[in-house]
Amino acid sequence: RDGMDGGDRARARQHVFLLPEYFKDASKKMKSGLMFVKLVNPCSGEGTIYLFNMCLQQLFEIKVFKEKHHSWFINQSVQSGGLLHFATPIDPLFLLLHYLRKADKEGKFQPLDQVVVDDMFPNCILLLKLPELEKLLQHVTEEKNPEIDKKKYYKYSKEKTIKWLEKKVNQIVAALKTNNVNVSARVQATAFFSGDQASSDKEEDYICYAHGLVSDYIPRELSDDLCKYLKLPEPSASLPNPPSKKVKLSDEPVEAKEDYTKFNRKDWKTEKNGQGERNDQVALCW
Template identity: 85%
Template sequence: MKSGLMFVKLANPCSGEGAIYLINMCLPQLFEIKVFKEKNHSWFINESVQSGGLLHFATPVDPLFLLLHYLIKADKEGKFQPLDQVVMDDMFPDCILLLKLPELEKLLRHVTEEKEVDKKKYYKYSKEKTLKWLEKKVNQTVAALKTSKVNVSARVQSTAFFSGGQVSSDKDEDYVCYAHGLISDYIPKQLSDDLSKYLKLPEPPASVRNPPSKKAKLSDEPVNAKEDYTKFNSKDFKTVKVRVRVLVAYS
């Protein structure tokens, strides 16, 4: 703790399950822990060769994604509440550290309505504001993907958005679909579906919407309490850089 760095277990904003994060209390700033793994891989460190392909790295993440988990949950009560009564979790008590992150009130304006009574602020989740904010995130992701020259067309057309002879003729739409998928890793499924409709993305075919079984995603998962690391495929490494660039943007 002398360095100000602290590993904490927080609720993953997509699944709600426990995941490991890193907080720098000196800045302060929030990081998610990712792992790059490739078989038969070594690293050159100084003048030596280290075997093993694992590379752990911490990437900055917008804390608003994690706060959304609690704001949406509290919205079921249908009333304005002080933030310290919203961000509470017996399973993940370290969630209160999120309240110490900088410019928190400025961030909350993107996803909440607020009231002030006797100099104390109260907040309530706003779905309308949140969708507008997420649309901005998607647009930032699209710009980052294009800047990094990530080819997304083949990936998008092999997923739920296109099947058989259906081919996307609009490359920009491919980027939006792919960006939506990246952002969806940081929000609940229902909100992801709402965002898809808000962006007017094409609906997946019925055969894909309700598949008989779904394979577990092997890459780009959060480090959770049951795992020592997440699994990255090497082809996803450039996409990771894009994700970092977008998720660190507090806007």
């Protein structure tokens, strides 16, 4: 950005983000309060862009609202595409599971700083700065605390993890019911039921739908194990893909095809260029 002249800045691609209101104070409390980071996607294993709140030590995933033929008017420019990015909180334990399961192949207890190591995504060390980390790890690991040193040693526990994921499913089911979300039609449109096979158990519909949401954050193998543990029906391979939704809120993560980290700034307030016109790289919607 610093090497751009006024015209280049005006033509630079801009993005619109919808963030929690309390983010406004992040840059005031820390110089680098908000930071885009490339981390491993716990489902696909690919690089995905996340937003890290350095001040509050929270991790957020980026979801995208998509509709055709939409544009944004930002200051004095028009940004084609009309994408709206949402920053939503994500449980960091889903990302830690990727490293715990990988380290479990060695079959031994290890300190966390030796488990969460990644040459491709070195920012993974930010996960170790999150609050109540040891409390979170109790849900998915066995741990040892040898007397010879003060370090704790961890080992992935599949049994604990499945039970933790079951709790996640139950929490989603409760939230769906509280908000009166009808999921029967959505479940039948996916691979769980054919068009002429109506679900006789509405509770199962909720569990199937919640399992599908949780599966977006875990690898396929773990999703299949959870499916068996919940005693859900096997997906039907003969069913066609469900029709596209009218509202395009993408279930896909924001892959690391574009360098969002260039938007990391010491100050997220708006700036003025040399001609006195406001020109933001990122338009924040509060």
